[in-house]
Amino acid sequence: MSRLARSLVRHIDPAVAIAFGCIAALLFLGSLYSTSFVSPAFLLQQLKVASFLGVIATGAMIVILLGQIDLSVPWVVAVGGMMSTAVASWWGPVGGIIAIPFGILCGVALGLVSGFGVAYLRIPSMIVTLAVNAVAQGLMVVHTGGFSPQDASSQAMRFLATGNSLLGIPNALLVWGVVGAAATFLLSRTTFGRAVYGIGNSERAVYLSGVKLQRVVLLAFALSGGLSAFGGVLLAGYASKAAQGMGDAYLLPSIAAVVLGGTSILGGRGNYLGTVAGVILITLLQSILSVMQIEESGRQIIYGVVIILMLLLYGREGLVH
Numbered sequence: 001m002s003r004l005a006r007s008l009v010r011h012i013d014p015a016v017a018i019a020f021g022c023i024a025a026l027l028f029l030g031s032l033y034s035t036s037f038v039s040p041a042f043l044l045q046q047l048k049v050a051s052f053l054g055v056i057a058t059g060a061m062i063v064i065l066l067g068q069i070d071l072s073v074p075w076v077v078a079v080g081g082m083m084s085t086a087v088a089s090w091w092g093p094v095g096g097i098i099a100i101p102f103g104i105l106c107g108v109a110l111g112l113v114s115g116f117g118v119a120y121l122r123i124p125s126m127i128v129t130l131a132v133n134a135v136a137q138g139l140m141v142v143h144t145g146g147f148s149p150q151d152a153s154s155q156a157m158r159f160l161a162t163g164n165s166l167l168g169i170p171n172a173l174l175v176w177g178v179v180g181a182a183a184t185f186l187l188s189r190t191t192f193g194r195a196v197y198g199i200g201n202s203e204r205a206v207y208l209s210g211v212k213l214q215r216v217v218l219l220a221f222a223l224s225g226g227l228s229a230f231g232g233v234l235l236a237g238y239a240s241k242a243a244q245g246m247g248d249a250y251l252l253p254s255i256a257a258v259v260l261g262g263t264s265i266l267g268g269r270g271n272y273l274g275t276v277a278g279v280i281l282i283t284l285l286q287s288i289l290s291v292m293q294i295e296e297s298g299r300q301i302i303y304g305v306v307i308i309l310m311l312l313l314y315g316r317e318g319l320v321h
Contacts, residue, residue: 015262019277022260026284033291044170050283051176052161052234054276057254058183059111059227061275062220064258065187067200067267068125070224072114073254075136077247080107080229081236082140088154096154103233104226110136111225115218140244149242157237172234179227184272196220200267249296256306257282 030037056073063070084103087095110132117128143149153161163171187193195216198206207213231250236242261278263270289299 013262013271013274015260016271016274016277019261019274019281023277023281023284026281026288030284030288030291044168044173046283046287047173047280048170049287050279051170051172052231052238053250053253053257053283054176054279055179055234056228056231056250057257057275057279058179058272059224060254061258061263061270061272062183062187062196063125063224064255064263064265065196065200065267065270066217066220067203068118068217068220069255069265070111070114070129070221070228071126071251072110072129072133072136072225073228073251074245074247075133075140076107076110076225076228077232077235077250078140078242078244079110079136080104080232081242081246082143082149082151082232082244084157084233085149085151085153085236085242086143088157089151096156099154100156100160100230100233103236104230107229107232108222108226110229111222112218114225115221118221119214119217144244148244151241153236153240153242157233158240159237161234161237172238175234179230180272180276187272192216192219197268200264200269202268252300252304253282253286260306 027038036042056077060070060073080103083106084099087102088099089095091098113135114125114129114132117123117131118125121128160171160175165171165174187196195206195211195213198209198211199213199216203213228247228250232242232247235246239246257278258270258275259265259278260281261270261274261276263274285302286299289302
């Protein structure tokens with residue numbers, strides 16, 4: 001083996017390699033069931049579907065790198081979708097223009113509430129994000145009167161979620177690519193990114209180095225909220241309308257995708273390529289489970305088992321180091 005090849009092998013994250021190996025295995029197993037599983041049209045469709053989870057999982061990864069967790073995803077996703085469609089329907093042409101940023105800002109606001117509770121009030125992230133999720137649910141029930149929302153998505157929302165570029169690439173996939181590139185730059189090339197990894201490894205050491213911990217945590221949760229809401233905006237554009245339970249199916253998959261990609265649930269370690277692999281793996285797994293006609297409850301059990309197994313793995317690793 002050449003020196004370059006040995007260097008590449010040393011720099012490959014084993015968890016990422018395993019995730020991509022599982023993707024190849026799923027595609028192989030799917031091809032045994034039907035040759036359409038490996039057709040370009042099917043793979044492109046799977047990447048398009050994965051884009052929605054990918055945007056949401058990006059925010060989840062940033063928070064997990066801190067050693068925290070965001071359980072407000074389900075209703076922050078719903079808030080993004082429902083508020084963007086509401087603005088698009090209520091405010092005419094102006095609403096169509098501001099619908100997407102307004103939905104994202106609603107998610108950022110909820111993320112700031114969670115971040116404030118974690119950073120300044122020192123409330124465990126699991127508790128405060130569950131509370132924010134409940135508050136968001138209550139607000140949306142009040143907003144709709146308990147009925148299914150009838151507002152339609154804007155043309156821009158549908159274009160981003162369902163349209164294709166000149167090269168035939170789904171716009172949703174391009175959006176995920178932009179979000180992923182921005183997240184990669186933010187985490188690997190900025191002071192904020194280094195602080196996120198540092199806090200996940202040793203919060204005390206980062207504090208003693210003079211970094212404003214509270215601001216980093218606050219911004220991380222704001223980004224998580226904004227990206228979850230953006231995922232809701234895209235989902236509303238994909239379905240042409242929002243629904244109250246639209247985010248329920250994304251909490252466990254988003255966490256599972258991040259953990260499967262090698263990001264430590266204890267924080268401080270992980271890279272975005274692993275999250276990409278985890279998202280694609282979860283999407284393919286969902287597709288195969290759907291073909292096998294396994295109910296949603298069964299899928300949630302599988303995601304939960306995966307998270308528990310990875311948590312045990314990283315927990316032992318944390319004790320060793």
